[in-house]
Amino acid sequence: MDKAQVYVGLDIGTTAIRVIVGEAVNGQLNVIGVGSERSQGLKDGVIVDIDKVVTATRTAVQQAQTKSNLKFDQVVVGVPAKDLMIEPAHGMIIVAEQPKEVSEIEVFNVATATLSRNVPAEREVVAITPEQFIVDGQGGVTDPRGMSATRIELEALVYSVPRIVVNNIRKVLEKVGLRLKHFVLNPLALAQLALNDGEQDFGTVLIDMGGAQSTAYVIHDHQLKYVAVDDEGGLNLTKDVSIVLNTSVDNAEKIKRDYGVADPDQTTANEKFPVEVVGKDEPVLVEETYLAEILEARFEQIFERLDHDLAKVGALELPGGVVLTGGVAETVALVPLVERLLNVSVRLYSPQEMGLRNAGFATGLGLIAYATGLSEIELLVTSVINHGALDATMSANLPEEPLAAPTQKRKTAQPSATQAEPEEHQEKKHKRGGLRSFIRNFFD
Secondary structure, eight states: OOGGGEEEEEEEOSSEEEEEEEEEETTEEEEEEEEEEEOOSEETTEESOHHHHHHHHHHHHHHHHHHHTOOOOEEEEEEOOTTOEEEEEEEEEEOOSSOEEOOHHHHHHHHHHHHOSOOOTTEEEEEEEEEEEEETTEEEESOOTTOEESEEEEEEEEEEEEHHHHHHHHHHHHHHTOEEEEEEEHHHHHHHHHSOHHHHHHOEEEEEEOSSOEEEEEEETTEEEEEEEESOOHHHHHHHHHHHHTOOHHHHHHHHHHHOBSOGGGSOTTOEEEEOOTTOSSOEEEEHHHHHHHHHHHHHHHHHHHHHHHGGGTGGGSTTOEEEESGGGGSBTHHHHHHHHHOSOEEEOOOOSTTOOSGGGHHHHHHHHHHHHOOHHHHHHHTTTOGGGSOHHHHTTSOSSOOOOSEEEEOOOBOOEEEOOOOOOOOOSSOOSHHHHHHHHHHO
16 A cells, blocks of 8 residues: 555544544545544633543544554644734745756745744644645746746745644644654545535625534635634534533433434424433423423534624625534534524535444544645645655655745734624524523523
8 A cells, every 4th residue: 555645544532532544546535544523622622631531532543553553653633713813924035047947945945934034933734725825926836846937936835823732732742653744624624525616715604503602614725714713613503502501421322422403493393202200200291392492502602603703704694505514513404503593504514434424523534634735835835834745755855944935025924814893682593482582592
């Protein structure tokens, strides 16, 4: 098996750590191994206990190695978009006094020039996506290699996150015995997988429904333009069910998965299920509609806040509408509920590969799909951040460390990841009596 064609994605999530092994053959990506372990040591998508994360990651890696019958030590790692900043950047280098053929080294150096700017000590650049090269004043160039030029420029988008996030990931990899090939931002991975070419081009809102948070990504012109994060997700839904039905958290999680429906209009009042209530010897029968009202109340809060944040940039006016993914997005009848709440077209994305047919695997699969889809020029630019992004053939001619940039110009930074601002409670669009009011007021 050609190791150069094998890609391993590591998705460190709040509720699960997933490892997906894929093999690229003639442009086709085949999944050959999967590992999944319940997460420990994460809070709100951020590592807070390295040792616990190491234990869970090691287990998931061992599962993936056993199922793929392959020993690997290099991974593509997903980076969450919380506290992400997106900045346009511009770099320029002089190739020669007289026109000279542009090689990989010049591309590497102009990418280095683009990143040669003052990044705050507490932040680290994890991704750079080229928008265009400008060769002797001629713009719109996607690959300048082989062209004759005296000067080349690069316009790109640069993505940075808090340094502690990537430092903790690196520590986990080191303790597990893995090497970093390169980081991939989760939204870029998801967009590669869940959106078609037209949706990425004309604009779509991709919402990842995770355990600890719900994150909306605005994709336009094949670029990540804006991020809105809401710090509520599947764990909040479980807690709601536990408190209102007076049952344990483990029981609440099982009830949510087995009987949960997001939209009460999609339930039948006479359908009931048993609940083990604290302090009672016998299970209590509860109507599915009642459970749906509990879930709906929380979903309404999440999507009202996301709606408020996305309205700042007119994101819901984009023609692609909304695409839901992530484990919580599998909740029955969530799509019609979100369509009603946001008043846009909504669809669910779930992977269709055997053994991965759940939206919770979308990020992990997206990581290797993104890595295999990178062009040579994108790999060259990415290698400025992490040399491991290149294979041995391409990296042989490049310097060990980025060269000093002769000229660089930085555009004004435009922070993109925003938290929804606190707002007074608005009157609900769809009332369902006293239970709705109680739940919303109780959990606020």
